[in-house]
Every structure is written in structure tokens, then in C-alpha cells.
Amino acid sequence: MKITGTTIRAWRLPLASPMISARVTMTHRELVVVEIETSAGISGTGWCTTAGVGAAAVQALLSGYLLPMLTGADPRMVERIWHRLWMECHAAGPGGITTLALSALDIALWDIKAKAAGEPLYRLLGGGPRGVPVYASAINLHLSQEDLVAQARAQRAAGYRAFKLKVGRPGLHEDLERCLAVRATIGDDGILMLDANQKWQLGEAIQRCRILTEAAPLFIEEPLLSDDVDGHRRLRQSCGVPVAMGEQLCNRFEFWTYVRSDAADYLQPDVWKVGGITEFLKIAALGASTNLPISPHGAVELSVHLAAALPNALHVENIFGLNLFDLGATTKPLPFRDGLLQPPDGPGHGVVFDGPALAGAGIRLGEAIDRMPLQRDPG
Numbered sequence: 551m552k553i554t555g556t557t558i559r560a561w562r563l564p565l566a567s568p569m570i571s572a573r574v575t576m577t578h579r580e581l582v583v584v585e586i587e588t589s590a591g592i593s594g595t596g597w598c599t600t601a602g603v604g605a606a607a608v609q610a611l612l613s614g615y616l617l618p619m620l621t622g623a624d625p626r627m628v629e630r631i632w633h634r635l636w637m638e639c640h641a642a643g644p645g646g647i648t649t650l651a652l653s654a655l656d657i658a659l660w661d662i663k664a665k666a667a668g669e670p671l672y673r674l675l676g677g678g679p680r681g682v683p684v685y686a687s688a689i690n691l692h693l694s695q696e697d698l699v700a701q702a703r704a705q706r707a708a709g710y711r712a713f714k715l716k717v718g719r720p721g722l723h724e725d726l727e728r729c730l731a732v733r734a735t736i737g738d739d740g741i742l743m744l745d746a747n748q749k750w751q752l753g754e755a756i757q758r759c760r761i762l763t764e765a766a767p768l769f770i771e772e773p774l775l776s777d778d779v780d781g782h783r784r785l786r787q788s789c790g791v792p793v794a795m796g797e798q799l800c801n802r803f804e805f806w807t808y809v810r811s812d813a814a815d816y817l818q819p820d821v822w823k824v825g826g827i828t829e830f831l832k833i834a835a836l837g838a839s840t841n842l843p844i845s846p847h848g849a850v851e852l853s854v855h856l857a858a859a860l861p862n863a864l865h866v867e868n869i870f871g872l873n874l875f876d877l878g879a880t881t882k883p884l885p886f887r888d889g890l891l892q893p894p895d896g897p898g899h900g901v902v903f904d905g906p907a908l909a910g911a912g913i914r915l916g917e918a919i920d921r922m923p924l925q926r927d928p929g
């Protein structure tokens with residue numbers, strides 16, 4: 551089997567309303583989709599998303615450099631292709647735009663590999679047809695406490711038993727009040743996770759996490775800048791709240807730095823950011839080798855296949871408003887029931903991009919996007 555052709559498209563999808571975390575105000579989600587055709591008549595689809603910056607650069611890297619290199623290669627050689635292309639990109643950066651681009655390409659190759667085997671992706675990865683626990687997640691720091699509680703109540707009524715909410719409001723006790731209100735809503739048996747989106751520095755993080763222990767969180771995600779490995783190690787030793795890291799980490803070496811530094815309790819690789827499934831599996835193996843659980847970040851449509859196959863994967867994350875169906879990029883809602891998500895049973899990963907949002911104009915290379923001018927940025 552040989553690769554005979556590739557296509558790429560990218561979109562900048564407006565959100566229904568801005569979503570605010572401790573670090574960013576998100577107004578758009580960007581989507582880059584790669585299609586790879588083969589001589590066997592099998593095609594694969596891969597994609598990555600961004601929080602609103604970088605898709606045009608990913609598109610340029612793929613269309614100008616990486617995808618043309620694939621022509622004639624056997625798409626089932628995912629390990630060799632991944633390593634060769636990562637090394638091609640390495641001088642430009644071993645993570646970031648390069649691994650976002652590699653993710654879209656790698657996911658398409660795994661889709662072909664699973665379709666060629668006639669198996670759903672989770673089975674190719676060694677998994678079984680099990681319901682995977684899924685938690686409710688939202689970018690909700692801008693919500694009033696009343697609206698935050700209403701959101702948690704609706705999620706619980708829909709069958710969720712695990713929840714993640716944003717922290718990082720200005721007042722020292724404001725986060726605690728919001729967390730306790732959600733804790734009262736989800737009950738003592740509900741799992742509560744917190745995400746500070748890299749907001750704090752070490753001293754403030756220690757103080758705030760000690761206060762937040764009252765809400766009994768499973769973990770605090772990204773309390774400090776993700777580059778501050780030693781800060782996370784020191785925070786873990788002193789604050790009493792387990793630390794989850796990975797949303798901003800781009801390859802296995804960055805995860806290994808955290809693991810060997812005793813700086814994380816939960817590893818959160820994002821299959822769109824680490825270079826796709828090939829690299830995700832290596833990061834999961836790091837967790838397995840050190841007895842650390844994997845809590846896959848986002849990408850629920852793919853994470854469900856990975857979690858169905860990995861014994862150390864706890865659950866998957868459904869970010870309300872940002873999964874592909876909510877974005878309008880697909881027409882099939884997630885098959886969620888009683889807190890569980892079932893991976894699709896057809897060959898491949900099962901994602902088909904055919905949603906109404908994609909009827910709009912895509913990103914045109916070189917076109918400036920509308921961003922807030924720096925002089926208007928209060929930060």
C-alpha cells in the first residue's frame with residue numbers, strides 16, 4: 551500500500567460566546583483536517599485543533615513540507631514516518647506548531663492502519679469495546695457562581711459523575727466559595743477537578759491550593775507556568791493537592807522531565823498536541839512505567855479509543871462547547887450514557903467531518919486574523 555495523495559483544509563470556527571479561563575479569552579477554535587489517500591483505495595482522516603492561534607502555520611508546514619514528503623510511502627509504517635518527519639522538523643522546534651502538524655498527519659495514518667485491518671482504532675490499539683468514563687469539563691471562569699452551579703447541576707442530571715472547573719478568580723476565597731458550591735451540587739461522591747491554566751506563581755499557588763483542599767479536589771491542573779517543572783515539584787511537596795500536567799507539553803521528553811522530577815501526579819497528554827497517537831502511546835507507557843495514571847486532555851473523539859486500550863487511563867474529557875459536534879464540525883453527537891462513552895465500532899476512528907460549520911470559508915494562508923491589539927490588552 552502506498553500513499554498516492556493528500557489534501558488539507560483549515561477553518562477558524564467562531565464560538566457561540568467567548569470562553570474565559572485564568573489565562574485566555576477564547577473566541578474561536580481552529581481546526582486543521584488532513585486527508586491521506588492510498589493505492590488500496592483506503593483513505594485516512596486526521597486533524598488537530600488550536601485554541602485560536604496557529605492553525606495557518608500548521609497548515610503551511612503540512613502543505614509546504616510534510617505532506618509532499620509522504621507520497622509513495624507505505625502509510626502503515628507509522629513509527630518510521632513519525633520519527634523521520636519529527637527529525638525533519640526538529641531544528642524548527644521539537645514541539646508546538648511542529649507536533650500539532652505531526653498530530654494531524656499521524657492520526658490520519660492510524661486511521662488508514664485501522665481501516666486496512668478492518669478494525670476500530672481501539673481494537674487495533676489492544677482495547678475492548680468498553681464504556682470509558684467521561685468527565686464534564688467547561689471553560690467557565692467567567693460564569694457567575696449561580697450559573698456555575700446551574701451548569702454542574704445540568705451536567706449531573708445528564709449522567710456525569712466527574713467534573714472539572716476553572717479556578718483563578720482574583721479573590722483569595724472566591725475560588726473556594728465557587729468550588730464548595732459545586733461540591734455541594736455534585737455531592738460527596740462526585741469527582742471534582744480544578745484547572746488554574748498556569749495562572750499562579752509558586753507562593754500564591756501554595757497558599758491557594760491549601761485553601762482549596764476543603765473542596766476535596768482529585769487534582770489541580772496547571773497551577774503554574776508549564777515550563778516551571780521545579781515549581782510544580784515544590785508545590786506537590788507542600789500544598790496537599792495532587793498536580794495534573796500535560797496540556798502544554800508537546801512530546802515524551804517533556805513528560806519525562808516532569809516524571810523524573812517528581813513534579814506531577816497525573817499525566818495529561820493531548821493527542822492533538824504531542825504529535826498524535828504514536829507519541830501519545832509512548833507517554834502512556836511512561837505513566838505505566840512509573841505507576842502514574844493518564845488523564846487524556848481533550849480530543850474526546852480520539853481519547854476514547856486510546857482510553858479503551860490503556861489500563862492506566864482514568865477517563866476522558868468532554869469539554870462542553872469544544873467537542874467536534876458542539877463546534878458544528880460533525881453531525882453525530884457523542885454516544886454518552888450514564889457517565890460512559892462507547893468508542894465507535896466501525897473501522898478506523900469513526901470521525902467524519904461533515905458539520906454545518908465547515909460550509910463556511912476556511913483559513914486562507916497569509917490572511918491576517920482579527921486579534922485584540924496589544925495596546926488594548928489590560929494584562
Ligand SMILES: [Mg+2]
Pocket residue numbers: 745747771772797
Ligand atoms: Mg487545562
